[in-house]
Amino acid sequence: VSQSAPKLPSKILELMDGFRASKALFVASKLKIFDHLKDKGPTKAVDIANYVGASVCGTERLLDACASLGLLEKTPQGYSNTDSANTYLTSDGKYSLHGYIIHSNDHLWPLFTNLEFAVKEGSRQNHRAFGKKADDLFKDYYHRQEVKQRFMAAMHSIARLTARDVATAFDLSQFKSACDLGGCTGALAYELVQVYPNLKVTVFDLPEVIANTSYFQPSGQHTAPVTFVSGDFFKDNLPEADLYILSRVLHDWPDEKIHVLLSKISAVCKPGSALLVAETVLDEQKTHPSVAVLQSLSMTEGKQRSSSEYKQLLEKYGFTDVQIKITGNLLDAVLCFKKNLSL
Ligand code: SAM
Structure with missing residues (x-):
């Protein structure tokens, strides 16, 4: 036959x-x-x-x-x-992905070359890829100006591409002030003040990052409603705001660190204040979208989560009315409100 x-x-x-x-x-x-x-x-x-x-x-x-x-x-x-x-x-376009492509080549490629070790050992492979152990992901990036610039350009390029969809996933016009924790170059902040002209946004990030943000300010835009404040969100007091934002922050950290961060945010949030999380939300089976599943292979100590996992996590820290919007862009949006104590 x-x-x-x-x-x-x-x-x-x-x-x-x-x-x-x-x-x-x-x-x-x-x-x-x-x-x-x-x-x-x-x-x-x-x-x-x-x-x-x-x-x-x-x-x-x-x-x-x-x-x-x-x-x-x-x-x-x-x-x-x-x-x-x-x-x-092209490297200078408004929606350029050049920064992320260079980060992929110079940083992610050497890490992924060691994927077999990452899987066998269950850990990030910085020491094999770059010859040194990373205690903190970001300390490693910010050690050298060139690497810091490259990392910030990478974050900036994705943030520029996703900021409009994140900013408009929910109607945020009720908020007067927002604080973007780990807001990096301010790409999302600048989009927010465009969409909500009455909103004042504070970008809070590590001093090394804040010192380098002028390079990424949009030209010709009135920048007054965006302020930059340096600090460590695990240790320092958080600026006051009606709306806190964590964009691509939660996926980087292990549960103990997330506990510190969400407890702090929850403690400074007044009833009625809100938290907006921007992440790629996984389906419940955790196999889609593959862009987030593949990113997990980099083996930071954090992880990607599904809708029900975000809901559970946020409710644990006193947030309620958790709403999730799948944007169809690279980042989705999760909005929740600090529980009113009198309820
Ligand atoms: N939110 C930006 C975005 O979505 O494009 C940047 C995301 S980047 C993955 C994480 C950001 O958190 C970086 O800008 C980093 O500097 C900041 N970060 C890390 N550790 C921090 C800390 N302890 N305190 C404040 N910011 C921190």
């Missing part, structure tokens, strides 16, 4: 090649090829190679790979950016 070959496992084949495709995107971004091609007509490989200071044959292969991945267009006249490369891959 003749047996026909099984259908090509295209999903598996695509995954087998995923690392090559990622690395092609990372290297083209690192060489700033998309910046060079911005607002330019088709350009020959030899000119691009000259500009980036790389070999012609290597550059040509990389450009063809980018064209095959749909990042560049290739015609007999040369290579040009696709619309999506112009929007997301």
Whole structure:
């Protein structure tokens, strides 16, 4: 009996090649090829190679790979950016992902090279990837200016892309003041004051970060309603606010640290004050969305949570009326209110 070959496992084949495709995107971004091609007509490989200071044959292969991945267009006249490369891959666009791509190449790639050890040992692999043990994820990032800038640019790029959906997931117009704890570059804060002109936002983050925020301020925007305050949210007093925000903070920390942080927020919240959490919320089976499930493989001490887990966690610290909005963007939003003591 003749047996026909099984259908090509295209999903598996695509995954087998995923690392090559990622690395092609990372290297083209690192060489700033998309910046060079911005607002330019088709350009020959030899000119691009000259500009980036790389070999012609290597550059040509990389450009063809980018064209095959749909990042560049290739015609007999040369290579040009696709619309999506112009929007997301040039380094200075409003919605540029360049910062996160460079972070992926320089930081996540070495960590993921050690994934087998991470799984076997159940721990983050900083020591293998970078030759040193990380006691605190962030101390490690902020040790060197260059690494700090890279990390902040990475956070900024995702925050810019998600801020509008997070800011409008719920109607926040009832709040007069907000404090974005671990608010980093202020990307979400600036979006909030645009959407809610009567809102004053304080960005609270570690001193190393606050010292570096001017680089990320939006040009031409009236910045008065956004203030930056430096401090450690585990140790220092938190600024007063009607609305506290934790965006991509809870997923970084183990339960003991979350206990300290949520207890502090709960203690300073007056009844009727609220907490807005922005995270990628997992489905109840915890297998989707894969962007969050795959991120867990980096093995920080924290974890991603499902809707029911966020609800349970927040209720444990005296928050009530927990509402969850799946935005369809990279970050979802969870809003809850401090329980009214008289109830
Ligand atoms: N909220 C931003 C966003 O969503 O783009 C940044 C998220 S980033 C994963 C976590 C932020 O928490 C960083 O800006 C970091 O500096 C800040 N952070 C970490 N430990 C902190 C601490 N002990 N006190 C205050 N901020 C802290």
